[in-house]
Structures are given as structure tokens and as C-alpha cells.
Amino acid sequence: MQRSVIRGLGYYVPDNVVTNDDLSKLMTTSDEWITERTGIKERRHRKNRCDAEETTAYLGFKAAEKAIKNAGLEAKDIDYIIFATLSPDYYFPGCGVLLQEMLGCNTIGALDIRNQCSGFVYAMSVADAFIKANVYKNILVVGQKYTLLD
Helix, strand or coil, rough: CCCCCCCCCCCCCCCCCCEEEHHHHHCCCHHHHHHHCCCEEEEEECCCCCCCCCHHHHHHHHHHHHHHHHHCCCHCCEEEEEEEECCCCCCCCCCHHHHHHHHHCCCCEEEEECCCCCCCHHHHHHHHHHCCCCCCCCEEEEEECCCCCC
16 A cells, blocks of 8 residues: 655745734734734735735645645646635636646646635545555645735
8 A cells, every 4th residue: 555645845925914913903902912812923915805916826836836846846747636725716616726727737637625724634634545545646735725804
């Protein structure tokens, strides 16, 4: 039986930094309150929902490029894509198909998993099952969501 391993990791976040002080201008909260409960001082958000560049699929693509490189692979080595998100760009086509096109992997399968916060865990589980069953060898698993403040 084949064994699954994580061969490469990658991440990408938008440039737009939102601090706790920024949030306190939009809602009743404070930097101290958020930091005390979460330890979080800042986060990255898309600038606006109409930003054609920073789509969920694009953010996933930028992370995927790094993961593929860190794995010592090329996009053509990917056999299958599993894209976990709770914020797809469209209901159809899914982000996995959009990522497939961005990577130039048009002949492989792509699956979207929309299982909210646990989606990435499910995506890893599905990838593991495919590898153990010798269905695919190199599966790209992407977990991506975006948040907005507008």
C-alpha cells in the first residue's frame, strides 16, 4: 500500500493588513480585547470584493506555486487537485477547476470540498485515500478562504 506524505508547503496572503485597531473603528471592540482572547494583532484581507486579482482561486494559485516548487515538482507532475474553501469565486465552476487552468493542468481532475472550517482536513483525508488506493500519486491539496470587511 502506498503511503501519503506531504512533500511541499506553500502559502500566500493578500497585502492588505487589517489591525485590531482598524477593527475597533468598525465595531465595538479593542486591540486589547482581541489580543487577550486570541493573541491575534493583525490579519490579511482582500481589499474589496470586486478585486479581480485577489480571488479565492488566485490566492490558492499563488500558494500552490510555492508548494509545488517546495515539493521539487512542476505543475505537470500533479495528478489531481483538491481545493477546500468556504468562499468560492463562483458556485460553478469550482475553484479547483479555475486553479487547474491557472496551473496549465487541463487534463487532470479537480474536486472542490466546501465543508466550512473542516474542509482542509477532509481534503487531506480524501487525498490520502486516493494515494493509498493507488489512484493518484501527486495530489495538490489547497485550502483557501478570503474575508472582507466591506
